[in-house]
Amino acid sequence: MPGPRLAASGLSVGGIGPAAFELAAGACLGLTGPSGAGKTRLLRAIADLEPHDGECRLDGRPASAMPGPVWRRDVGFVAAESGWWDARVGAHIEPVRDADLDEFGLSPAVREWSVERLSAGERQRLALLRHLAAAPAVLLLDEPVSHLDADLIEVVIGRLAACRQDGMAVIWVDHDRHRLARVADAIARLDSAGRFSWS
Numbered sequence: 682m683p684g685p686r687l688a689a690s691g692l693s694v695g696g697i698g699p700a701a702f703e704l705a706a707g708a709c710l711g712l713t714g715p716s717g718a719g720k721t722r723l724l725r726a727i728a729d730l731e732p733h734d735g736e737c738r739l740d741g742r743p744a745s746a747m748p749g750p751v752w753r754r755d756v757g758f759v760a761a762e763s764g765w766w767d768a769r770v771g772a773h774i775e776p777v778r779d780a781d782l783d784e785f786g787l788s789p790a791v792r793e794w795s796v797e798r799l800s801a802g803e804r805q806r807l808a809l810l811r812h813l814a815a816a817p818a819v820l821l822l823d824e825p826v827s828h829l830d831a832d833l834i835e836v837v838i839g840r841l842a843a844c845r846q847d848g849m850a851v852i853w854v855d856h857d858r859h860r861l862a863r864v865a866d867a868i869a870r871l872d873s874a875g876r877f878s879w880s
Protein backbone atom coordinates (compact mmCIF):
# COMPACT_ATOMS: atom_id res chain seq x y z
CA MET A 682 0.00 0.00 0.00
CA PRO A 683 1.42 3.42 -0.88
CA GLY A 684 1.75 5.91 1.99
CA PRO A 685 -0.42 9.02 2.21
CA ARG A 686 0.07 11.78 -0.30
CA LEU A 687 -0.31 14.46 2.38
CA ALA A 688 0.04 13.85 6.11
CA ALA A 689 -0.23 16.36 8.94
CA SER A 690 0.54 15.71 12.57
CA GLY A 691 0.29 18.03 15.56
CA LEU A 692 -0.41 20.91 13.19
CA SER A 693 -1.31 24.11 15.03
CA VAL A 694 -1.17 27.80 14.25
CA GLY A 695 -1.97 30.60 16.68
CA GLY A 696 -3.99 28.40 19.05
CA ILE A 697 -5.87 26.70 16.18
CA GLY A 698 -5.63 22.90 16.14
CA PRO A 699 -3.79 20.69 16.69
CA ALA A 700 -4.89 18.91 13.53
CA ALA A 701 -3.80 15.50 12.32
CA PHE A 702 -4.88 13.80 9.13
CA GLU A 703 -3.70 11.67 6.25
CA LEU A 704 -4.85 12.22 2.70
CA ALA A 705 -4.37 9.55 0.06
CA ALA A 706 -3.66 10.43 -3.57
CA GLY A 707 -6.95 11.48 -5.14
CA ALA A 708 -8.72 11.99 -1.81
CA CYS A 709 -10.65 15.08 -0.76
CA LEU A 710 -10.81 16.31 2.81
CA GLY A 711 -13.60 18.79 3.55
CA LEU A 712 -13.00 21.37 6.25
CA THR A 713 -15.78 23.43 7.74
CA GLY A 714 -16.54 25.46 10.83
CA PRO A 715 -17.86 28.86 11.86
CA SER A 716 -16.51 32.13 10.51
CA GLY A 717 -13.28 33.02 12.26
CA ALA A 718 -12.62 29.46 13.48
CA GLY A 719 -9.28 29.33 11.69
CA LYS A 720 -9.90 27.37 8.48
CA THR A 721 -7.91 29.76 6.33
CA ARG A 722 -5.04 29.89 8.80
CA LEU A 723 -4.88 26.11 8.89
CA LEU A 724 -4.68 25.99 5.09
CA ARG A 725 -1.98 28.65 5.18
CA ALA A 726 -0.05 26.60 7.73
CA ILE A 727 -0.28 23.53 5.47
CA ALA A 728 0.99 25.69 2.60
CA ASP A 729 3.83 26.84 4.90
CA LEU A 730 2.72 30.44 4.56
CA GLU A 731 2.47 31.02 8.32
CA PRO A 732 4.74 29.99 11.20
CA HIS A 733 3.20 26.92 12.83
CA ASP A 734 3.89 23.92 15.02
CA GLY A 735 3.70 20.32 13.88
CA GLU A 736 4.62 18.78 10.59
CA CYS A 737 3.25 18.23 7.11
CA ARG A 738 4.66 15.62 4.76
CA LEU A 739 4.12 15.20 1.05
CA ASP A 740 4.71 11.62 -0.09
CA GLY A 741 6.82 11.23 3.06
CA ARG A 742 8.94 14.37 2.53
CA PRO A 743 8.60 16.93 5.34
CA ALA A 744 7.80 20.54 4.46
CA SER A 745 10.52 21.60 6.88
CA ALA A 746 13.13 20.03 4.61
CA MET A 747 12.41 22.32 1.68
CA PRO A 748 12.02 26.05 1.00
CA GLY A 749 8.43 27.31 1.11
CA PRO A 750 8.21 28.15 -2.62
CA VAL A 751 9.39 24.63 -3.51
CA TRP A 752 6.82 23.08 -1.14
CA ARG A 753 4.08 25.25 -2.65
CA ARG A 754 4.88 24.10 -6.18
CA ASP A 755 3.51 20.72 -5.06
CA VAL A 756 1.06 21.93 -2.42
CA GLY A 757 -0.87 24.73 -4.12
CA PHE A 758 -2.99 27.14 -2.11
CA VAL A 759 -5.94 28.86 -3.80
CA ALA A 760 -6.84 31.74 -1.50
CA ALA A 761 -10.43 32.91 -1.08
CA GLU A 762 -9.33 36.23 -2.59
CA SER A 763 -6.65 35.64 -5.18
CA GLY A 764 -3.56 37.80 -5.50
CA TRP A 765 -2.73 39.54 -8.80
CA TRP A 766 0.69 40.99 -9.56
CA ASP A 767 0.18 42.36 -13.07
CA ALA A 768 -2.49 44.69 -14.42
CA ARG A 769 -3.18 42.38 -17.37
CA VAL A 770 -5.01 39.06 -16.89
CA GLY A 771 -2.90 37.25 -19.51
CA ALA A 772 0.28 37.58 -17.44
CA HIS A 773 -1.26 35.33 -14.78
CA ILE A 774 -2.64 32.60 -16.97
CA GLU A 775 0.00 31.92 -19.62
CA PRO A 776 0.01 28.12 -19.03
CA VAL A 777 -3.80 27.93 -19.10
CA ARG A 778 -5.13 26.53 -22.38
CA ASP A 779 -7.96 28.22 -24.28
CA ALA A 780 -9.95 24.97 -23.96
CA ASP A 781 -9.71 25.25 -20.17
CA LEU A 782 -10.91 28.84 -20.28
CA ASP A 783 -13.81 27.72 -22.44
CA GLU A 784 -14.71 24.90 -20.06
CA PHE A 785 -14.87 27.45 -17.24
CA GLY A 786 -17.09 29.79 -19.27
CA LEU A 787 -14.35 32.25 -20.19
CA SER A 788 -13.38 33.61 -23.61
CA PRO A 789 -9.73 33.63 -24.69
CA ALA A 790 -10.21 37.42 -24.95
CA VAL A 791 -10.01 37.48 -21.16
CA ARG A 792 -6.22 37.38 -21.58
CA GLU A 793 -6.33 40.96 -22.85
CA TRP A 794 -8.55 42.24 -20.07
CA SER A 795 -7.31 44.26 -17.14
CA VAL A 796 -7.53 42.48 -13.79
CA GLU A 797 -9.51 45.41 -12.43
CA ARG A 798 -12.55 44.71 -14.58
CA LEU A 799 -12.89 41.05 -13.56
CA SER A 800 -15.97 40.05 -11.63
CA ALA A 801 -15.51 38.12 -8.39
CA GLY A 802 -16.53 34.89 -10.09
CA GLU A 803 -14.20 35.47 -13.04
CA ARG A 804 -11.33 36.03 -10.61
CA GLN A 805 -12.23 32.86 -8.78
CA ARG A 806 -12.31 30.75 -11.94
CA LEU A 807 -9.08 32.24 -13.31
CA ALA A 808 -7.23 31.73 -10.03
CA LEU A 809 -8.32 28.10 -9.92
CA LEU A 810 -7.33 27.52 -13.56
CA ARG A 811 -3.92 29.07 -12.93
CA HIS A 812 -3.28 26.67 -10.05
CA LEU A 813 -4.62 23.66 -11.93
CA ALA A 814 -2.29 24.41 -14.84
CA ALA A 815 0.63 23.90 -12.46
CA ALA A 816 -0.63 20.34 -11.77
CA PRO A 817 0.16 20.29 -8.04
CA ALA A 818 0.13 17.06 -6.05
CA VAL A 819 -2.18 18.68 -3.50
CA LEU A 820 -4.53 21.63 -3.88
CA LEU A 821 -5.77 23.61 -0.89
CA LEU A 822 -9.02 25.36 -1.76
CA ASP A 823 -10.42 28.16 0.40
CA GLU A 824 -14.14 28.48 -0.42
CA PRO A 825 -13.41 27.81 -4.11
CA VAL A 826 -16.93 28.27 -5.48
CA SER A 827 -18.24 31.03 -3.22
CA HIS A 828 -18.73 33.43 -6.16
CA LEU A 829 -20.01 30.95 -8.74
CA ASP A 830 -23.48 30.09 -10.01
CA ALA A 831 -24.87 26.56 -9.84
CA ASP A 832 -23.81 25.60 -13.38
CA LEU A 833 -20.24 26.76 -12.89
CA ILE A 834 -20.05 25.01 -9.52
CA GLU A 835 -20.81 21.76 -11.34
CA VAL A 836 -18.08 22.50 -13.88
CA VAL A 837 -15.55 23.09 -11.10
CA ILE A 838 -16.60 19.98 -9.19
CA GLY A 839 -16.28 17.91 -12.38
CA ARG A 840 -12.88 19.30 -13.24
CA LEU A 841 -11.55 18.69 -9.72
CA ALA A 842 -12.91 15.13 -9.84
CA ALA A 843 -10.91 14.56 -13.03
CA CYS A 844 -7.76 15.93 -11.40
CA ARG A 845 -8.36 13.67 -8.41
CA GLN A 846 -8.57 10.70 -10.76
CA ASP A 847 -5.05 11.63 -11.79
CA GLY A 848 -3.95 11.56 -8.14
CA MET A 849 -4.29 15.15 -6.99
CA ALA A 850 -5.40 15.34 -3.36
CA VAL A 851 -7.64 18.20 -2.25
CA ILE A 852 -8.53 20.00 0.94
CA TRP A 853 -11.74 21.94 0.39
CA VAL A 854 -12.86 24.61 2.88
CA ASP A 855 -16.54 25.46 2.65
CA HIS A 856 -19.41 26.68 4.82
CA ASP A 857 -21.82 24.54 2.81
CA ARG A 858 -21.87 21.16 4.54
CA HIS A 859 -24.13 19.65 1.89
CA ARG A 860 -21.61 20.49 -0.79
CA LEU A 861 -18.78 19.06 1.31
CA ALA A 862 -20.77 15.87 1.88
CA ARG A 863 -20.95 15.55 -1.90
CA VAL A 864 -17.35 16.29 -2.82
CA ALA A 865 -15.32 15.12 0.18
CA ASP A 866 -14.36 11.63 1.36
CA ALA A 867 -14.12 12.85 4.96
CA ILE A 868 -15.15 16.06 6.71
CA ALA A 869 -13.31 17.74 9.55
CA ARG A 870 -14.45 20.70 11.55
CA LEU A 871 -12.88 23.54 13.48
CA ASP A 872 -15.10 24.84 16.25
CA SER A 873 -15.22 28.46 17.36
CA ALA A 874 -12.31 27.79 19.73
CA GLY A 875 -10.22 26.38 16.86
CA ARG A 876 -10.48 22.77 18.01
CA PHE A 877 -10.13 20.23 15.21
CA SER A 878 -12.44 17.21 15.12
CA TRP A 879 -13.92 14.76 12.61
CA SER A 880 -17.58 15.12 11.79
Ligand SMILES: Nc1ncnc2c1ncn2[C@@H]1O[C@H](COP(=O)(O)OP(=O)(O)OP(=O)(O)O)[C@@H](O)[C@H]1O
Nearest residue numbers: 695714715716717718719720721722723761856871
Ligand atom coordinates in the same frame (compact mmCIF):
# COMPACT_ATOMS: atom_id res chain seq x y z
N1 LIG B 1 -1.72 36.50 11.12
C1 LIG B 1 -2.65 36.45 12.05
N2 LIG B 1 -2.34 36.62 13.36
C2 LIG B 1 -3.28 36.56 14.32
N3 LIG B 1 -4.59 36.31 14.07
C3 LIG B 1 -4.94 36.15 12.79
C4 LIG B 1 -4.01 36.21 11.71
N4 LIG B 1 -4.67 35.98 10.56
C5 LIG B 1 -5.97 35.79 10.90
N5 LIG B 1 -6.12 35.90 12.23
C6 LIG B 1 -7.36 35.70 12.99
O1 LIG B 1 -7.51 34.30 13.15
C7 LIG B 1 -8.90 33.98 13.16
C8 LIG B 1 -9.18 32.90 12.15
O2 LIG B 1 -9.11 33.46 10.86
P1 LIG B 1 -9.39 32.59 9.54
O3 LIG B 1 -9.32 33.53 8.39
O4 LIG B 1 -8.50 31.43 9.52
O5 LIG B 1 -10.89 32.12 9.81
P2 LIG B 1 -11.87 31.27 8.89
O6 LIG B 1 -12.31 30.09 9.68
O7 LIG B 1 -11.21 31.00 7.57
O8 LIG B 1 -13.06 32.28 8.73
P3 LIG B 1 -14.12 32.59 7.52
O9 LIG B 1 -15.05 31.40 7.45
O10 LIG B 1 -14.78 33.82 7.98
O11 LIG B 1 -13.30 32.78 6.26
C9 LIG B 1 -9.66 35.28 12.89
O12 LIG B 1 -10.14 35.79 14.14
C10 LIG B 1 -8.60 36.20 12.31
O13 LIG B 1 -8.82 37.55 12.65
